[in-house]
Amino acid sequence: MxxxxxxxxxxxxxxxxxxxxxxxxxxxxxxxxxxxxxxxxxxxxxxxxxxxxxxxxxxxxxxxxxxxxxxxxxxxxxxxxxxxxxxxxxxxxxxxxxxxxxxxxxxxxxxxxxDQQAAGLPNPVVLMAGGRGTRLRPLTDHCPKPMLRVAGKPILESILEQCIASGLQDFHLAVNHLKEQIRDHFGDGSGWGVRIQYIEETTPLGTAGALQLLPEEARRGSPLLVMNGDVLTRLNLAQLLEFHASHGAAATMCVRSHDVVIPFGVVEAEGVDLVGIREKPVLRHQVNAGIYVLEPSLLDLIPPGEAMDMPSLLLAARAAHQRVAVCPIHEYWCDIGRPETLQQAHEDWARIEELS
The missing domain is CATH 3.10.580.10 (CBS-domain)
Incomplete structure (x- = not known):
């Protein structure tokens, strides 16, 4: 560029x-x-x-x-x-x-x-938009969580537009709860110049299990980009796909650093003897960011007709001696699962849009 x-x-x-x-x-x-x-x-x-x-x-x-x-x-x-x-x-x-x-x-x-957008990327995108959003009730009683508005726009629309800006054009929306609202808003994707198809779960199949319902061409083509429909991020998705390819991975999971502050002095002891005291230590963990890249061949590891979440699929890939890479993301990221994170996303995204 x-x-x-x-x-x-x-x-x-x-x-x-x-x-x-x-x-x-x-x-x-x-x-x-x-x-x-x-x-x-x-x-x-x-x-x-x-x-x-x-x-x-x-x-x-x-x-x-x-x-x-x-x-x-x-x-x-x-x-x-x-x-x-x-x-x-x-x-x-x-x-x-x-x-x-x-x-x-x-x-x-x-x-x-x-030129990049016109050329497009061949990777199918699966957006998981079927959750019930129970922790956000009553807001989700009559509105699917991915359609809640952040900075004046449905969360799912912001995710879609970011994918399109990265050159992605082939979308599959996994829907269940209040799915008609999502279908009515996005249609076949022609309003955004892309193709949108729908994966309809009659029973919840989990983030990995729903992938069984993808059409055959998506199951046998380029690596799949899978994203939760309640995650806002400024991650460069084209670069993520490059990371996946360059590491020769069967699967790539994005992770985010998350700190937990222990509000007490942590005592270290050997038997009854004091060894040391760490005052209010910070524990740093890498947490699942809800964004994945999968080689289509991994879908064969999902038991037909059964529910399966994405962590279980990744562990199954490891057990099958497939490489699972971890991609740390430092860009903005927000998982909108609770009222406080929804409010935070409103403030953050409005500021990001203003600066863009």
Whole structure:
């Protein structure tokens, strides 16, 4: 996604003529002005230069007179999906990337994102949206949990849009509780330019058991991306699929670091002798994040017609000597299972959308 920047760079003392050469040389319709320390000062497009020429400036004039100093930029840690959202939100074709010191380190191009999305990824996506959400009652008495709104949009719609932004196009929604609401909202996916099919459980089959109901082409093709329908995250899903492939795994489970603070002094003893005291220690665990990548062949490990959860399938894969990889995620992640996490998601997601 990031182009070579040398051709696009111009110095603060460059002329309009030099800016035009940089635009032509870079081939991405923008010149990037940097100071002597490599910090981004501003941007120039051919439109900026034309407006200066119409005002009577000549090509020998300083480019600083045309530079746009109020510009949109991405931080180096920004996900591709966030960068694309920023490009679209501000109707721009190029997005410089800067580090924490303001140094120019890259350039995102809308055309690159559109090419990736047009090409698409072949991986089927299974979104688990059949849970009853009992811990969120009474909100889920008449609304399926994945359709609860966070920052003005159903949780499941935000998940779908993030998948689409990563180039995924083939979706299977596992539904049960109040399934008609989900069907009525998403239909066949044509409103989002993707294909949506539905897995209907007559009885709950668990997060793994429902995969038995996938159509044959999904069971024999590319690795499956499986996500719980109540998880909001900024994880780069295309990179997750690359991680899975690069580690030669039969299954990959995403995990999130979770700290538990013991509010007491923990005593260490040998028999009746005191060895030590740890005051309010923090226990750090890796917890299941509800996002998985599975090779379709693993579905043969699910007992036909029986319920099975995903941890059981992963343990069965291990018992069958299949590699199960663990992918730590440091990006934003929220499992919306309780009223307090729903409220937290409202606050977090609204802030994330505002910054995108």
């Amino acid at each position: 990031r182009t070579q920047l040398d051709a696009c760079r111009i110095a603060t003392g460059a002329s309009l003529r030099e800016a035009i050469k940089a635009i032509d040389r870079g081939g991405v319709r923008i010149a990037l002005m940097v100071d002597g320390k490599g910090r981004l000062v501003g941007t120039l497009t051919d439109g900026d230069i034309r407006r200066c020429l119409l005002r009577g400036m000549d090509l020998a004039s300083p480019a600083s007179g045309a530079v746009q100093r109020q510009f949109q930029a991405a931080r180096g840690s920004m996900l591709h999906t966030e960068a694309m959202a920023l490009l679209r939100r501000h109707s721009i074709d190029q997005l410089p990337v800067i580090d924490g010191g303001g140094h120019l380190v890259g350039l995102y191009l809308l055309d690159d994102f559109l």
